[in-house]
Amino acid sequence: MKTRHGTFPTQLATLVGNSNAIANIRNEIETLADSHASVLITGPSGSGKDVVAQLLHQRSRRAAHPFVALNCAAVAPDLLESEMFGHEAGAFTGALKARAGRFEAAHGGTLFLDEVGDMPLAMQAKLLRALETRVVERVGSMLPIAVDVRLCAATSINLFAAIDRGAFRSDLLYRLDVIRLVMPALADRPEDIPLLVAHFTAQLPGPAVTFDDDALALLMAQPWPGNVRELKNFVERAQAHHPGGRIDADRATRLLHRDSPTTPRRTTPPPPPPPLPSMLPAGNIDLKTILSSMEQAYIVEALQASGGAIAASAKRLGLQRTTLIEKMRRLHIPPHGQA
Numbered sequence: 001m002k003t004r005h006g007t008f009p010t011q012l013a014t015l016v017g018n019s020n021a022i023a024n025i026r027n028e029i030e031t032l033a034d035s036h037a038s039v040l041i042t043g044p045s046g047s048g049k050d051v052v053a054q055l056l057h058q059r060s061r062r063a064a065h066p067f068v069a070l071n072c073a074a075v076a077p078d079l080l081e082s083e084m085f086g087h088e089a090g091a092f093t094g095a096l097k098a099r100a101g102r103f104e105a106a107h108g109g110t111l112f113l114d115e116v117g118d119m120p121l122a123m124q125a126k127l128l129r130a131l132e133t134r135v136v137e138r139v140g141s142m143l144p145i146a147v148d149v150r151l152c153a154a155t156s157i158n159l160f161a162a163i164d165r166g167a168f169r170s171d172l173l174y175r176l177d178v179i180r181l182v183m184p185a186l187a188d189r190p191e192d193i194p195l196l197v198a199h200f201t202a203q204l205p206g207p208a209v210t211f212d213d214d215a216l217a218l219l220m221a222q223p224w225p226g227n228v229r230e231l232k233n234f235v236e237r238a239q240a241h242h243p244g245g246r247i248d249a250d251r252a253t254r255l256l257h258r259d260s261p262t263t264p265r266r267t268t269p270p271p272p273p274p275p276l277p278s279m280l281p282a283g284n285i286d287l288k289t290i291l292s293s294m295e296q297a298y299i300v301e302a303l304q305a306s307g308g309a310i311a312a313s314a315k316r317l318g319l320q321r322t323t324l325i326e327k328m329r330r331l332h333i334p335p336h337g338q339a
């Protein structure tokens, strides 16, 4: 169960996957579960950061205490302080009754701050102070309240880039980033897709839809910009359209093309590319070789810029992931683009 603003998850979180990346995260969760150090979970939207935070809590000695989640991007900036620290009655218009904040609610347990990069700078200073002193004050009160909370934060944006923009405090980042868990994009671990599909179909009510091998191979070759969340929605769509049915490659293609962000539909044809200025030198050229070395140079540069991330490089080059892999194989380009 997603506990965006709640406490006490009622179900055990399951981190499905047999890729090395997920196996490593699972091991790290076991190793880190009893540490008190703050954890920063990074990774693209929908990649499973929330699941990891819940699992980290459930595997820890804090498991009998609350897991409290707060999505910093979902709360209006002027309400964030009272959401985090609580308020006294009459502290501001509309504060009719005193209320404990998320820090107090998480006492003994884990506070999960999702999308922490969206927190306004003024709140970042207050969060830093609370983490350093382990004491909070409700809005409208000066009474210090001691809290014993393990902080887990997640972000889908690059907080170092946010620091460079002046939008995030570096001292807070170092306070949060004691232990870092990095969730990879789903496209970088396609071997997890069959297990995830089986896991999501098993969770749905009604006669389960099944996927044949060709359909699974097709799913494994998709870019999944929305990551596991998008795959989960896809499985739900398949089940809704074909309850108890079998999905082959044709059906999977049709389901993928149905209003999926993976394959956006065009209502108007794309404009024709602008004409190229004449670049043809005098004399004969070997066009094939020129094009192939240009292709190689662009791919190597994209791979180096992304630290070897296939999905990110493919996106930058406007290619399908599988097409990029194919080209790398053909042009003998090693995984990180380095010679």
Ligand SMILES: Nc1ncnc2c1ncn2[C@@H]1O[C@H](COP(=O)(O)OP(=O)(O)OP(=O)(O)O)[C@@H](O)[C@H]1O
Pocket (backbone or CB within 6 Å): 014, 015, 016, 017, 043, 044, 045, 046, 047, 048, 049, 050, 051, 052, 114, 154, 155, 156, 199, 228, 229, 232
């Ligand atoms: N490895 C996994 N095993 C099982 N379910 C998963 C896994 N990863 C993600 N999910 C499911 O996919 C959905 C999205 O995952 P989650 O909310 O954890 O992603 P997120 O990275 O926190 O996204 P956001 O950045 O948008 O908050 C959830 O329904 C979650 O249960």
